[in-house]
Amino acid sequence: MRASRTLVTLDEVDAGDHVCQLLERTDDVVDRSRAFVADGALHGDKVVIVGPAFHRGSEFASLVLDPARLDGTLLAAMRREAAHADREGFRSLRVLRHVTLGRRAEPTKQLLRSELDLEEFAADTGAMVVCAYSGDFDLPTAQRIRCVHPHHLGSSPGPPAFQVYRTGKEGWTVSGIVDSEGADAFATVLCALLAQTATVRLLCHTVDFFDAAGMSALADAARHLPDRKVILEGTNETVRLAWELSGFAVPDIPVVIAS
Structure with missing residues (x-):
């Protein structure tokens, strides 16, 4: 089963890894x-x-x-190349993606969604994907970038409060705390997942807590599209009780909280 981990060097990248590499402005991405x-x-x-x-x-x-x-999405291009690689006799696909962020820019919803696509692609195909980010970005931006990568390089300051990554064919692992600082990013992630499938299964065994903003983000995202449902598995008693006491456990919010 895939698990979040920290790499010391890119030599440690393994099959199915989706790595976030945050570079200093003076770093040369090629080198x-x-x-x-x-x-x-x-x-x-x-x-x-x-x-x-x-x-x-x-x-x-x-x-x-x-x-x-690109003619189409990055995910479509990656899937085409993976199919070509298989026919051409390669072991796997090895992808290096370089993204340059402008001064004080925050990752857009499109960027987070593309990273989720690459995360699912890496997990499902066994491809190795390294996303190298450079340019001017602040700590909140770095945290949002990292929250959709299960693997990261080095000891960058301020790890994200939560992470979302693919676990098996049917679910996504969520870990950490979903609070007011990460609620917008979490809502973006969940809306992107719900746009692809009618039921999103979140494995929450390592979720510590959702605060009021995090629960609101979950509820709003679940109602974002018709006929969608979110299932949270492995939630702790604190999360389940907070959800009920906050009034979110009602029929018009298509969220199932399970132990």
Whole structure:
């Protein structure tokens, strides 16, 4: 079963990992990621680099994609390349994605949704996906980026209050605390998941608490689209009691809280 973990170097990236690499402004993304990309030839992986600024280092890649010029979504492109890689005899797909954030920019809903797509893709196919972020971003931005990656590189300050990542074919693990600081990001994540399937199963064995904002985000997201349902499994007694006492355990909120 996949589990959240911290990597010391990109040499530790394994099959099915979806890694967040936060870079300093002075870091060179090609230099920092060269070994990961170059190792594709050693292990028989098809290397795909995603990012408009990759010129150096592309000699190690089978394909370089500019996300602004894709015909369709990034997920669709990744699935096509995974199918091609299988037919071409590669072991797996090895993806390096570079995202540059502008000054004081926060990750958009589209960015969080694309990361969820890549998370599901990595978990379902066994591909190795490293998302390298550079540019100007503050601590809240870094936390939102990391909350949709189960794996991260290094000891960056201020880990996210919660994480969401794929666990098996039927569910998503949620860990930590969903509070006012992370409620908007959590709502975005949940709405994105509900847009893809009628029932979203959240495994909450490692969730400590939802505060009032977190519960409101959960309720609003569950009602965002018609005929959708959210099932929370493994919730602790505190979460179940808070949900009931806050008045959210009503028929018009399609959320099932289970032990």
